[in-house]
Amino acid sequence: MATAFAHATNALGATIQSPPVWGWHGRTLSHRTNHPQHGDCWLRLLSLPEQKAGGKLWEGTKQAHTTFPAVRKPALHALHDRAENGYAYRAELTAYVDASVLSPDPVLRHELDLTNKWFTTIRTTLSTIAATPTDRTAVRQEWISRAVPEYTGQPAPQIQHWDCAHGDFHAANLTHDATLLDWEGWGLAPRGYDIAMLYAYAQLAPKTAAHIRCEFAPLLDSAIGQTALLVVCAELLQSASRGDHPELTPKLRALVEECATPIADSGSVHSQAL
Structure with missing residues (x-):
């Protein structure tokens, strides 16, 4: 994943700006990055066995970008795909969101003051x-x-x-x-x-x-x-x-x-x- 991420940053012209953030069971790897055209960005790398690439999870972010233009979500700037050693990798370069998430993991463990x-x-x-x-x-x-x-x-x-x-x-x-x-x-x-x-x-x-x-x-x-x-x-x-x-x-x-x-x-x- 780290090697594939390095390939993606080079291909997209992004520079890593933060420690790694691993997704569920290590299936994704993300970093805050800087891009010469788009500024602060979030680069997320998705990994799947090569034969499963192209399915629902693979296309979700790309399809949401065009399907929900009015919904508040990070803008998608670019994609980069790569395959190696039986695995496919998709890198998604999106706008960086300054606002913090409500919780660091799905289970909410502290009270929130939602307006x-x-x-x-x-x-x-x-x-x-x-x-x-x-x-x-x-x-x-x-x-x-x-x-x-x-x-x-x-x-x-x-x-x-x-x-x-x-x-x-x-x-x-x-x-x-x-x-x-x-x-x-x-x-x-x-x-x-x-x-x-x-x-x-x-x-x-x-x-x-x-x-x-x-x-x-x-x-x-x-x-x-x-x-x-x-x-x-x-x-x-x-x-x-x-x-x-x-x-x-x-x-x-x-x-x-x-x-x-x-x-x-x-x-x-x-x-x-x-």
Whole structure:
């Protein structure tokens, strides 16, 4: 990864300005950089086995750049692809975002003082994303049918209402000025999936979680919202079974119990109400 990153910086004309930042399980490597044309930038290197390059994760940032021009996100300046020793590497040069992220990792462990302006921007962002037509998929019914019973013990819901979602909507991908980062996994998901993920990941900061719940009560207190929350809990419990964020598991189990009443997916909450 370090060698591939050095190739990318040379190819793109960027200069490293910060220590390395490793992504989940070392799949990405990023540095703050300086570029002679674009100034302060963020250079992120994605690595996949060569036969998997070109799929959803590979194209997510590039496609989001053209699909969501009105959404607050880092501008994409350039891409650089390289393959070596059976692995493919994609370097994404984006604008550097000065605002700090809400949390250094997805699990929110401290309380936040989120403003009304922040929630207004996030609500607009979610509505814009949800209303966007796409053939990309973030969450599949086949996975829901298998994972919800396995990891929650609850019957799998049959999702009737799908919206476009960011797909990784948590505090480590949101900044204090409501910029949304990391667009590789966006696509169709159960309605309300994004805000359900933010809420689930915030359970170790109960005041902030309650604030999120209050701001999005029409969704999260609806049958559709509870369905989305059940799906998110299944995803995070699956991740916990692999060793990620085990401290969140009891809170996720409590949320599953909350969702345990019979859930009838309906269209009563529309994407514009997010």
